[in-house]
Amino acid sequence: MAVFESYAPRENLINLSRLFFERSKLKKHLYFGQDDPLTSHLYQILHRYSGKPLLLQNLLDSGCPPDSRFLWEFDPVFGAKETSALLWLLCQAQADQQTDKRTVEILLKQGADPSFRTPGSGNSPLIVAALSSQPDVTLQLLEAQANANVEDKSGRTPLQCATRVGSLESMEHLLNFKANPDDESLHIAARRTKASMAKMLLDRGASIYWQGIHICDYRTPLGELCRNASPARDPAQLKDNLNVFAKRLPDLTKLANGRSFVLLALDNDSPFAMTTALLKAFRFMRENLNSDFNIFRELGGVCYSLTMYVRHFECRNRFSLDSERRCCNLDTCPAPDLEKLLREFGCRDRFWVETAGANQPPGVCGPPPHVVEEQKLVESLPKVQEQQTRLLAEERARARSNSGRS
Numbered sequence: 001m002a003v004f005e006s007y008a009p010r011e012n013l014i015n016l017s018r019l020f021f022e023r024s025k026l027k028k029h030l031y032f033g034q035d036d037p038l039t040s041h042l043y044q045i046l047h048r049y050s051g052k053p054l055l056l057q058n059l060l061d062s063g064c065p066p067d068s069r070f071l072w073e074f075d076p077v078f079g080a081k082e083t084s085a086l087l088w089l090l091c092q093a094q095a096d097q098q099t100d101k102r103t104v105e106i107l108l109k110q111g112a113d114p115s116f117r118t119p120g121s122g123n124s125p126l127i128v129a130a131l132s133s134q135p136d137v138t139l140q141l142l143e144a145q146a147n148a149n150v151e152d153k154s155g156r157t158p159l160q161c162a163t164r165v166g167s168l169e170s171m172e173h174l175l176n177f178k179a180n181p182d183d184e185s186l187h188i189a190a191r192r193t194k195a196s197m198a199k200m201l202l203d204r205g206a207s208i209y210w211q212g213i214h215i216c217d218y219r220t221p222l223g224e225l226c227r228n229a230s231p232a233r234d235p236a237q238l239k240d241n242l243n244v245f246a247k248r249l250p251d252l253t254k255l256a257n258g259r260s261f262v263l264l265a266l267d268n269d270s271p272f273a274m275t276t277a278l279l280k281a282f283r284f285m286r287e288n289l290n291s292d293f294n295i296f297r298e299l300g301g302v303c304y305s306l307t308m309y310v311r312h313f314e315c316r317n318r319f320s321l322d323s324e325r326r327c328c329n330l331d332t333c334p335a336p337d338l339e340k341l342l343r344e345f346g347c348r349d350r351f352w353v354e355t356a357g358a359n360q361p362p363g364v365c366g367p368p369p370h371v372v373e374e375q376k377l378v379e380s381l382p383k384v385q386e387q388q389t390r391l392l393a394e395e396r397a398r399a400r401s402n403s404g405r406s
Helices: 010-023 041-048 053-061 085-092 101-109 125-131 135-143 158-165 168-176 185-191 195-203 221-228 235-246 261-266 271-281 283-287 306-313 335-344 369-405
Strands: 069-072 081-084 302-304 351-353
Touching: 053 101, 069 085, 081 085, 085 101, 085 125, 101 135, 125 135, 125 158, 125 168, 135 168, 158 168, 158 185, 168 195, 185 195, 185 221, 185 235, 195 235, 221 235, 221 261, 235 271, 261 271, 261 306, 271 283, 271 335, 302 306, 306 335
Parallel strands: none
Antiparallel strands: 069 081, 302 351
């Protein structure tokens, strides 16, 4: 231990370590943390001298297993779990994004497992390398046969991690090694308005219609952009990202959980900016605001056009309103501006109940023809019943009169 705790010059330290390992008769002390990882020589070299790969080479040449396992706590949620020297090394470098590639190369060549996963969290070297934006190390691991589609406990993949941190180079390496582009990475690129990443994923086979399961509530990538992107973060990037999707000519009539893309934009935390950007990017949306796919259908069959949806749901203080007021009229309320925006594009008020035989609510407007006919039928029923009752009474009266004569 004294050899590694000294501050001897680099060449002296390497020579001393070589002599020490060659003369050592006991191999147990070379293992990474059989009792206490902090006292092992492999730990000391990786922790204190990760930039001096010859020290590591001497240690491994002396018989230390490159894939030594030990207990370490990366996440208090999962507690101390078994990890490998390679994974531990990458995790230590995650904060400053500096891992010595030569050290990684030596561990891999000597047999370290590039696809090791920790019990519990399912963390792996490739996920850590992608998350810490280290494309060179990512490529090293892939070339050593690391699984490009490995997932951790929460379902995160290396491609998702690389997309989240904005590493185009890491994404390209992963895709070259057959990472699945339909792992919701496109949803992440869309949500974070990263046009170059969205384009790369689409060019490499990601489906524009893939419905995200893990993090996107079954929305498509464009739906995720409409619902959760931040327009104020970078308006130019938002425009570029929308244009990337527009060039793919998606089916804009598709719904996500009963909501059209415009409805998802209205539900965005910045609804006016997002809806404006969406309508500017897609002519089809501007020209079809009154189409049936833009109708919001509530449980119970109540139907709202976009303007009526805004009027009923977009007031941020609606919980404090009585039934006679449609908006709080506060300066921060987006509803008036949204309604004005939609009307400028020709959106009409429509509001009705679609359930057969149901009474229409106060303020019903613009119902479809079949609802109008049903409503007329419902309204005529009392008159028909009254007429039938009257006719039946007349028949009975005639019958009694005839029986009296006989």
